[in-house]
Structure formats: C-alpha cells, structure tokens
Amino acid sequence: MIVRTLAALAVLSTAAPAALAERILLQGGDVLDVRDGRILSSTDVLVEDGRIVGIDGDLSGDVTADDTIIDMTGATLLPGLSDSHVHLTGRSDIHGFRRLAVSLPRSTVSGVANAEKTLRAGFTTVRNLGAPGFADVALRDAINDGEIPGPRVIPAGRSIGITGGHCDSNLLPFEYRDQSGGVADGPWAVRAKVRENVKYGAEVIKFCGTGGVLSKGTRIGAQQFTLEEMSAIVDEAHLLGLKVAVHAHGTDGINTALEAGVDSVEHSSLISDEGVQVAVESGTFLSMDIYVSDFILSEGEAAGILPESLDKERQVGRAQRERFQAAVEAGAKIAYGTDAGVYTHGLNGRQFAYMVQWGMTPIQAIRASTIGNAELFGLSDQIGEIAVGKNADIIAVNGNPLNDVRELEDVDFVMKDGSVFVNALGE
Ligand code: ARG
Numbered sequence: 001m002i003v004r005t006l007a008a009l010a011v012l013s014t015a016a017p018a019a020l021a022e023r024i025l026l027q028g029g030d031v032l033d034v035r036d037g038r039i040l041s042s043t044d045v046l047v048e049d050g051r052i053v054g055i056d057g058d059l060s061g062d063v064t065a066d067d068t069i070i071d072m073t074g075a076t077l078l079p080g081l082s083d084s085h086v087h088l089t090g091r092s093d094i095h096g097f098r099r100l101a102v103s104l105p106r107s108t109v110s111g112v113a114n115a116e117k118t119l120r121a122g123f124t125t126v127r128n129l130g131a132p133g134f135a136d137v138a139l140r141d142a143i144n145d146g147e148i149p150g151p152r153v154i155p156a157g158r159s160i161g162i163t164g165g166h167c168d169s170n171l172l173p174f175e176y177r178d179q180s181g182g183v184a185d186g187p188w189a190v191r192a193k194v195r196e197n198v199k200y201g202a203e204v205i206k207f208c209g210t211g212g213v214l215s216k217g218t219r220i221g222a223q224q225f226t227l228e229e230m231s232a233i234v235d236e237a238h239l240l241g242l243k244v245a246v247h248a249h250g251t252d253g254i255n256t257a258l259e260a261g262v263d264s265v266e267h268s269s270l271i272s273d274e275g276v277q278v279a280v281e282s283g284t285f286l287s288m289d290i291y292v293s294d295f296i297l298s299e300g301e302a303a304g305i306l307p308e309s310l311d312k313e314r315q316v317g318r319a320q321r322e323r324f325q326a327a328v329e330a331g332a333k334i335a336y337g338t339d340a341g342v343y344t345h346g347l348n349g350r351q352f353a354y355m356v357q358w359g360m361t362p363i364q365a366i367r368a369s370t371i372g373n374a375e376l377f378g379l380s381d382q383i384g385e386i387a388v389g390k391n392a393d394i395i396a397v398n399g400n401p402l403n404d405v406r407e408l409e410d411v412d413f414v415m416k417d418g419s420v421f422v423n424a425l426g427e
Contacts, residue, residue: 022048022066022067022068023046023047023048023053023062023063023064023066023067023068024046024047024048024067024068024069024070024392024415024418024420025044025045025046025047025059025060025062025063025067025068025069025070026044026045026046026047026070026072026077026394026396026415027044027059027060027069027070027071027072027073028042028043028044028071028072028073029042029043029045029072029073029074029075029076029077029396030042030043030075030076030077030400031043031045031055031076031077031386032076032077032078032079032366032386032401032402033385033386034078034079034363034366034367034370034371034384034385034386035371035385037363037402039076039400039402040055042057042073043055043056043057043077044056044057044058044059044060045059045072045077045386045394046059046062046063047392047394047415047418048418049418050391050392050417050418050419051389051390051391051392051418052386052387052388052389052390052391052392052394053388054388055386055387055388070420070423071425072396072413072425074398074425075396075397075398075412075413075425076396076397076398076399076400076401076407077386077394077395077396077413078366078370078386078394078395078396078397078401078408079370079371079383079384079385079386079390079393079394079395080122080123080124080125080151080370080383080393080394080395080414080415080416081121081122081123081124081336081348081349081369081370081395081408081411082123082124082125082126082127082151082336082369082370082373082374082377082383082384083118083123083125083126083127083336083337083338083340083348083369083373084126084127084129084245084264084266084285084287084335084336084337084373084376084377085127085129085245085266085287085289085335085337085338085339085340086118086126086127086128086129086338086339086340086341086345086348087128087129087130087131087339087340087341087342088110088111088114088115088118088126088128088131088135088136088139088150088153088341088345089107089108089110089111089114089128089131089132089135089136089139089341090107090110090114090340090341090342091107091110091114091341092295092299092303092341092342092343092344092345093303094303094304095214095300095303095304095305095306095342096171096214096216096303096304096305096306096309097171097304097306098303098304099171099304100171100172104132104133104135107131107132107135108133108135108138108139111131111135111136111139112139112142112148112150113345114340114341114345114346115139115143115148115149115150115151115153116148116149116150117345117346118150118151118340118345118346118348119149119150119151119414119416119421120149120346120411120414120421120422121345121346121347121348121349121411122349122395122408122411122414123151123348123349124151124152124383124393124395124414124416125151125152125153125154125373125374125377125379125383125393126151126152126153126154127153127154127156127204127245127337127377128140128153128154128155128156129156129159129204129206129245129247129266130156130157130158130159130167130182130206131155131156131157131158132158132180132181133158133181134155134157134158134200134201134202136153136155136156136157137155137157137200137201137202139153139155140152140153140154140155140201140203141201149421151416152383152393152416152417154203154204154377155201155202155203155204156197156202156203156204156205156206156245157182157197157200157201157202158180158181158182158193158197158202159180159182159206159207159208159247160182160183160184160190160193160194160197160205160206160207160208160233161180161182161183161184161207161208161224161225162183162184162185162208162224162225162229163179163183163185164217164218165183165208165211165215165218165224165225166208166210166211166212166215166218166224166247167180167182167183167206167207167208167215167247168180168183168215170215170216170217170218171216182197182207185229186229187228187229187231187232188232190207190225190229190232190233190236191232191233191235191236194233194236194237194240194242195236195240198240198242202242203242204242204243204244204245204377205233205237205242205243205244205245206244206245206246206247206266207225207230207233207244207245207246207247208224208225208246208247208248209223209224209225209230209246209247209248209253209254209256209257209262210222210223210224210247210248210249210250210252210253210254211224211249211250212247212249212312213249213296213309213312213313213316214305214306214309214342215309216306216308216309217308219250220249220250220269220270220312220315220316221249221250221251221252221270222250222253223250223252223253223256224253225256226256227256227259227260230246230256230257230259230260230262231259231260231261233260234260234261234262238261243263243264243376243377243378244261244262244263244264245262245263245264245265245266245287246262246264246265246266247266247267248265248266248267248268249267249268249269249270249316249320250269250270251270251271251272251275254268254270254271254272254275255272255274255275255278258275258278258279258282258284259278261282262284263284263285263376264284264285264286264287264335264337264376265279265284265285265286265287266287266289266337267287267288267289267320267339268286268287268288268320268323268324268327269288269316269319269320269323270316270319270320270323271286271323271326271327273326273330276323276326276327276330276332277330279327279332279333280330280331280332280333283333284333285333285334285335285372285375285376286324286327286332286333286334286335287334287335287336287337287376288320288323288324288327288334288335288337289320289337289338289339289351290320290321290324290351290354290355290358291338291343291350291351291354292338292339292342292343293313293316293317293318293320293321294317295342295343295344296309296310296313296317296342296343297310297313297314297317299343300313321354321358322358324355324358324359325358325359328358328359328360328364329359333372333375333376334355334360334364334368334372335368335372335373335376336351336355336365336368336369336372336373338350338351347409349408349409349410349411350409352365352366352369352401352405352406352408352409353405353406353409355368355405356405362401362402362403362404362405363402365405366401366402366405366408370383370384370385371384371385372384391416391417391418392415392416392417392418393415393416393417394413394415395411395413395414395415396411396412396413396425397410397411397412397413398412398425412424412425412427413425
C-alpha cells in the first residue's frame, strides 16, 4: 500500500489523464451528505475509474499496493459544486465597447484560462449560457478530450434573441450591420435557430425574454419575444430533448416565459409573487445571480460597463435580492447561477454567502449548487452528491461549510471524474 504524502501529491493533473485505471482512497475525511444535511465524520470514500465505488468508515482493506491513498483527515468533503449560469469566454475587465475589439479566437483563449480557474475553484460542472461562434462547445470538447483542464461544460452555443434585444449586439450604428448569431424573429425562425444550435453541439437552449442590464438600449422591464415565439423555442427544444433557460429580469417577460414552460428563469429579478407561485407549482428553477450586482457597481465602470447599464443595475440589484428572499420563503426551486464572466471567473463561490444572507441556510445554498443544479441539468444520476455510483466529482475544504459557508470561497481539494486537480489540504 502506498501512502502518498502531500508533497508527492504536488504533482497534480493539469488536464485529465487519458486513462483512469487506479483506485483512489480518500481517507478519513468528514463527508457531507447534502441530501440530509448530515456530516459523516471520519469516513472513507473509494474511487475507481472516475466513479465513487464505496463510502464507509474504513475501506483501507479494499485497496492494494497499486492504489493511492489521500489523507483527508480534518477536511470536509462535498460533491463538486456547479454553476448554472456562466460565460467562460467572458472577461470581467472587458465590458461595453471594449468587447467589440475581442475576436472569437481571442475570447476562446480566455475561455481556456477561465475553465481552469472555474475548476480550481471547486466548480466541476457549469452551464455556459451563451457564447459566440460555439466557442463553449469547443471548450467542452477540449475538456472532455483531456486536452485542457476544466469543468464539465453544458454549452448553450448562441443565445437566441430578438433583433435589437439583450442577446443581439447593439453597440454599432446601422451602417455596420452588426448582429449576433442567435438573432431570430418569428416562431419558425426561432425554431430553426434551436435546430441550428443543436446541430452545432448545444446541450441547453438559452434565449433572452426581456431587456438586460449590460446591453445597450434595452429596457429591463420590456418583454422580448411574444408568447408564441417563446412557446416555439421551448417546444422545439423539448422535442429535441434539451432544457430551456430564459434570461428575464422584468415581471411580464418572466410570466410569459413561465407560461411557455421554460425550465429555468435566469436572473428573475422582478419576479412577482404570482410568478414565484407559478414557479413553485411547475417546479421551474429560479437561477438568481445575487452576487454580481456588487461587482458591477464597484468595479463595472473601470471595466467599461456603460453608464446606462450602471443605472439599470441600480434599479435591479437590490430588488433582485429581495425577490430572491421571497422565492426562498415560498419554497421555489433555486439554482446556483452566478453569471461568472460578468465578474471574475474562479470567484463563483462568493454567492453562497449572499444566498445565506438573503434567507437560505448554508445547507440550502449548498444543495442549490449540488443536487439542485444536478436536477436542473438532468444529471441527477451522475453528479450532485457523494454517493456510490455517482461520478467522482469531489471537493474538500479545511473547515466546516455548514458553520461558515464562506469556506466554499477557497476550496482546498478538487477531484473531477476521479482525477485530482487541486490538493492544498495540508497548507
Ligand atoms: N447579464 C445580466 C444582464 O446584463 C447581468 C445582470 C446582473 N445584475 C443582476 N442584478 N443580477 O442583464
């Protein structure tokens, strides 16, 4: 039996190795059962071929000299975290008109760096809700091929939106004829866009159902797409087996998207009590990015965010937190979605403390990012908890996140699919 020291473990994977043959015993840590919120103290977790094959008090008898043992004493193990709303190709220091100078290849290179930052922060699965030119599909494939380190990526490809809407590009005057790849108007045109996204690798459909904060000339309260168009998007996506995420801040757009049957409402900033009720009854997830407002209002101007966007953020930021609290109280399903890319990648864990400040218990916030998101992603059989048969996506922190959820802002150990990417437990 080889007991590897922490020093030996300093040599960690940078990309997933091609073959996963060995067994890894994570020994003696405290394992958080996210389902019932209990911590199983001093418990072993055995990993083989990228999956969890055993959880028990003492599994040392199950390993041989060829296996690896990692000492987890004193650490709390949790399932890998997930973020239901990121933009890996986005950079927090490049906003507004600066984005016009960023080429597709350049933003893809940023995506490579940001994927690694995200994984190292303990986020082993993300939904990328919109990227130009299917850059997120390329990132997913490079990560799955083991070429670059990164989380499991569920890509949306191009976000679908109306002409001049939040998902269009509205910065340049008419003579430039600038338009985003996901723009479509009318029920059949949006269906065609869904089909095209699927053809080029999208695994989730994102569309813009209201104006937004960061887009030029759009109104937060204004609905974008009619019910007929939204229903066409949802119907087409569901026919093809994909879920639908709608960007929606304003009350009317949220209500219409709920009526159309979307699977998650992103932002949900001005959701009404009736909207919350509909979400509770239909089981629609609310993915509310309640941290990002602090970034936008403190660092946004220096990053190039337009003055009109800063004004819009002032209207929406606090209201969104209050609506989050109302949604939590009403028992709505809440996803853990942050809009990383607007703010800095790798800080995805910052939102936990905000969710606790605005009405959740630490275990509720952790559930949102684990079993909750797993359900939203349709991946409950693979991810979201430390359980036999699930993928070995396991993170650990030196403290107890149930006492202080901010422990999750600084994750000390990251394993994805049985490969160790970070181990700073002894430090
Ligand atoms: N991408 C979103 C938009 O432009 C960011 C919204 C951020 N603000 C907020 N309070 N969540 O609309």
